[in-house]
Amino acid sequence: xxxxxxxxxxxxxxxxxxxxxxxxxxxxxxxxxxxxxxxxxxxxxxxxxxxxxxxxxxxxxxxxxxxxxxxxxxxxxxxxxxxxxxxxxxxxxxxxxxxxxxxxxxxxxxxxxxxx
Amino acid sequence: xxxxxxxxxxxxxxxxxxxxxxxxxxxxxxxxxxxxxxxxxxxxxxxxxxxxxxxxxxxxxxxxxxxxxxxxxxxxxxxxxxxxxxxxxxxxxxxxxxxxxxxxxxxxxxxxxxxxxxxxxxxxxxxxxxxxxxxxxxxxxxxxxxxxxxxxxxxxxxxxxxxxxxxxxxxxxxxxxxxxxxxxxxxxxxxxxxxxxxxxxxxxxxxxxxxxxxxxxxxxxxxxxxxxxxxxxxxxxxxxxxxxxxxxxxxxxxxxxxxxxxxxxxxxxxxxxxxxxxxxxxxxxxxxxxxxxxxxxxxxxxxxxxxxxxxxxxxxxxxxxxxxxxxxxxxxxxxxxxxxxxxxxxxxxxxxxxxxxxxxxxxxxxxxxxxxxxxxxxxxxxxxxxxxxxxxxxxxxxxxxxxxxxxxxxxxxxxxxxxxxxxxxxxxxxxxxxxxxxxxxxxxxxxxxxxxxx
Numbered sequence: 086x087x088x089x090x091x092x093x094x095x096x097x098x099x100x101x102x103x104x105x106x107x108x109x110x111x112x113x114x115x116x117x118x119x120x121x122x123x124x125x126x127x128x129x130x131x132x133x134x135x136x137x138x139x140x141x142x143x144x145x146x147x148x149x150x151x152x153x154x155x156x157x158x159x160x161x162x163x164x165x166x167x168x169x170x171x172x173x174x175x176x177x178x179x180x181x182x183x184x185x186x187x188x189x190x191x192x193x194x195x196x197x198x199x200x201x
Numbered sequence: 202x203x204x205x206x207x208x209x210x211x212x213x214x215x216x217x218x219x220x221x222x223x224x225x226x227x228x229x230x231x232x233x234x235x236x237x238x239x240x241x242x243x244x245x246x247x248x249x250x251x252x253x254x255x256x257x258x259x260x261x262x263x264x265x266x267x268x269x270x271x272x273x274x275x276x277x278x279x280x281x282x283x284x285x286x287x288x289x290x291x292x293x294x295x296x297x298x299x300x301x302x303x304x305x306x307x308x309x310x311x312x313x314x315x316x317x318x319x320x321x322x323x324x325x326x327x328x329x330x331x332x333x334x335x336x337x338x339x340x341x342x343x344x345x346x347x348x349x350x351x352x353x354x355x356x357x358x359x360x361x362x363x364x365x366x367x368x369x370x371x372x373x374x375x376x377x378x379x380x381x382x383x384x385x386x387x388x389x390x391x392x393x394x395x396x397x398x399x400x401x402x403x404x405x406x407x408x409x410x411x412x413x414x415x416x417x418x419x420x421x422x423x424x425x426x427x428x429x430x431x432x433x434x435x436x437x438x439x440x441x442x443x444x445x446x447x448x449x450x451x452x453x454x455x456x457x458x459x460x461x462x463x464x465x466x467x468x469x470x471x472x473x474x475x476x477x478x479x480x481x482x483x484x485x486x487x488x489x490x491x492x493x494x495x496x497x498x499x500x501x502x503x504x505x506x507x508x509x510x511x512x513x514x515x516x517x518x519x520x521x522x523x524x525x526x527x528x529x530x531x532x533x534x535x536x537x538x539x540x541x542x543x544x545x546x547x548x549x550x551x552x553x554x555x556x557x558x559x560x561x562x563x564x565x566x567x568x569x570x571x572x573x574x575x576x577x578x579x580x581x582x583x584x585x586x587x588x589x590x591x592x593x594x595x596x597x598x599x600x601x602x603x604x605x606x607x608x609x610x611x612x613x614x615x616x617x618x619x620x621x622x623x624x625x626x627x628x629x630x631x632x633x634x635x636x637x638x639x640x641x642x643x644x645x646x647x648x649x650x651x652x653x654x655x
Contacts, residue, residue: 126624144618149621
């Protein structure tokens, strides 16, 4: 009886989360998808390293940190672009995106240098 | 009166010239001039078959009595002979300027020596033999006796004349033809130090032989030399290719034993002629470098695809190595054919050891990859085969590591990481150079236009 109650609660929680998420605007959903993609790529690289070994360790770090770095930058982009966020009410979203692109450029300059 | 003095000087110089021309040289390793020291000039006739076989092969024999005061092997620092035969077992001291030191210097300078000892051999001969690695029995009156391998004869009944057929197994030293008849031997035996790797038993005594004084009663202690530890004839090949033969019997060289028939006791075979002549002749051919003398020339190495020798290799290079080995046939250099010449690529220990393949004409070659270690290496060929002169060649070559631009550009195991960073929006590498140049160009154009535009 307690078990069925917990699963019922879990189901209810899951459904409420899903419906709440469906309400978010599309641009945020795209950013979320990009973040998911970046993290998934990082995980795949870690799994590959666990199998093959860490031979060009610099390349491994470079690859993982590029994924993590863009994920972090995408998260900050999402924060700045989110209309519900009062702190960045006056920030034009184009400015946020321009920041995102420039920071990515700098990140990838370092990444490509370290990649070997 | 300067003219006669000048003529005298010229005559002297001219007389030395033939001596220089006919001397031993690296191109013709066979000896030419041999000094023979005898106890007794009657040996010239009683051993004439031996001497005439040497003369017929082109040697110049110079006979002297062992205590002749005119004996000199060296004059003005140059050796006058290429070989020395000592058939003087009972001589206590040589005449002239020759002594044990002189004989050993002669051998150390690369010349050959035949020494024959006998019963009651003098200390001089024993010392010479000891310096060459051969120890005669300390009892001066002991001879080799063999009660089951003696030569059957009507006259000599004390079994000191033995029939030996335990030869060293080597076609180089004893020739291609098998020696059928046993060799007759009468004399003293010697032993070899087992730690000495350069001295070999050419003729070994049978297991039933022992060294004793035949006229005295056998002592209660066993004889110090017995069995196959006794060597009847030994040969030494020194590292400078000098060859020495030490025999415990002078009679072995005599005409009497050359011509005698032999029947070994216990065997039914009766041979018309003993194996002495064949044995001594073939052995003297080897001693005087008519056989088994090698030379190696043209040690070359180069990168695969090139023809010059580089001054330095890089790790993981492919290289080829070749060397030519010739053998002296008695009159000319012929290619030496062998399957076991090896080359080492050596730095403190051989990193690469390869057997060289031959084309049958004396050229040995192989190719291999330089190991993944950098440093100063040597190509080493160490060839030591029974009966042949030893070859010890080496050539030094440095090996450098990769230069910074010789590493592989992209590491295959890292491709997923390259792919991941590119998929994250990283297109900087290929475009960076051009972007930077474009930027610079754009900046200059912009500033030019801006500054000079009214």
